[in-house]
Amino acid sequence: MTANEMTGGEALAHMLLAHEAGPIFGMGGFQLLPFYDAARRLGLQHHLINDERCGAFAADAYAKVTGRVGLCDATLGPGATNLVTALVESLNAGIPIVALVGNTHRLHSWKNMTQESRQVEILRPAVKEIIRIDHIERIPELIRRAFVVATTGRPGPVVVDIPEDIAHATYPFDETWFEVDSTYTAAPALRTRPAAENLAAAVELLVEAERPIMLCGGGVHISGAAQMITRFAEAINMPVAHTMSGKGSIACTSALNAGIFGRYDRIANRLIDESDVLLVVGCKLGEIATKRYTLPEPGKKIIHLDIVAEEIGRTVIPSVSLWSDAREGIADLLEVLPQDELKERLAKWAATVATRMQQWRVDVAPRLTSAEVPINMARLLHELNLNLP
Structure with missing residues (x-):
């Protein structure tokens, strides 16, 4: 074995390289200077921003677009606390982020060091987990842990x-300590599938359904399940409605797309009222x-599929709970459903989606073509839709 004496900051940079790090967004501070020096020498893509909030939001955007872990950094005190708003957005949206935050030299902590604050306590409720590195030799282990938790x-x-003092200290790291599992460079790193008995119960409800509808949330995109959702819906003629973050679960141009449900619906809420089974996928069923918790009406048969078990039943008690990754759970359902039988039986129900959507367009046409001044927002968006590629 060979050992390489390096600073804690350089060890951090090596661990990000091992995880095939993309761009890092942040604002440097003295506490992490060895990291920035190593990032430059090792070729990491660090982008200096003018406010830590911008850096955290940029990391969030990168992760949303790529599915890979977003990276940001900040110095202690106000640098750390500026991250809060963006981190809360990432927490609520299920976005994988690793944020490196500098803190005071432990020998001088709580002696009125410049910008010192209780940043760990402030950041804790804004994140999935906060990991404090108190021993330099644990840097490889704990950065691996951060990527596992994030994804x-x-x-x-x-x-x-x-x-x-951890970032500036040196330690003879063994090169093998920087080996990582590439599984955890993007989300979802691991996938679960529903239990057989729960799957069977869901199939029983769907086979008996006359007017089922699927309700898709942002979890569909976190899972990368949009293609599977489309395949499922088309295979059995099941209408699909979605939340704002679930938009794109099935193409907006599809005859099976009932649009947004909930507060901003077009036709979907009425379809939910008329349905006899709801298949909820990757959706927390929030406000x-x-x-505001008026949908669905009490007594509705619901199959709730979600990757986070504790979200199931939080706002609505389901008839069947499926603890599963969205893509894998829907694939398992499709495999055991009598597809041809359901497709034929649900064809009439499915056809009402396109009919109702067309009627909605007729009803709102006056707003979409309004000549009022200043321009109506509906007209503005309608014209953009007509003219954008």
């Missing part, structure tokens, strides 16, 4: 809190999706 279950942000 598994419901993905989310992880803060790695690094004292100044907006349920129109």
Whole structure:
């Protein structure tokens, strides 16, 4: 074995390289200077921003677009606390983030060091997990842990809190310590499938359904399940409605797309009222999706599929619970359903979606073509839709 004496900051940079790090967004501070020096020398893509909030939101956007872990950094005190709003967004949206945050030299902590604050306590409720590094030799282990937590279950942000003395100290790291499992470079890193007995119960409800509808949330995109959702819906003629974050679960141009449900619906809420079975996929059924908890009406048969078991039943008690990754759970359902039989039986129900959507367009046409001044927002968006490629 060979050992390489390096600073804690350089060890951090090596661990990000091992995880095939993309761009890092942040604002440097003295506490993490060895990390920035190593990032430059090792070729990491660090982008200096003018406010830590911008850096955290940029990391969130990168992760949303790519599915890979978003990276940001900040110095202690106000640098750390500026991350809060963006980290809460990532936490609520299920976005994998690793944020490196500098902290005070432990020898001088709580002696009125410049910008010192209780940043760990402030950041803790804004993230999925906060990891404090108190021993330099644990840097490889704990950065691996940060990526595992960020990309598994419901993905989310992880803060790695690094004292100044840890970043500036040196240690003879063995090169093998920087080996990582590439599984955890993107989310979802691991997938679960529903239990056989729960799957059978869901199949029983769907086989008996006359007017089922699928309700899709942002978890569909976290799972990368949109193609599977489309395949499922088309295979059995099941209408699909979605939340704002679930938009795109099935193409907006599909005849099976009933649009947004909840507070901002077009035709979907009425379809939910008329349905006899709801298949909820990757959706927390929060305030907006349920129109402040007035949807669905009590007694509705519901199959709730979600990667986070504790979200199932939080706002609505389901008839069947499926603890599963969205893509894998829907694939398992499709495999055991009598597809041809359901497709024929649900054809008439499915056809009402396109008919109702067309009637909705007729009803709102005056707003979409309004000549009022200043321009009506509906007209503006309608013209953009007509003219954008």
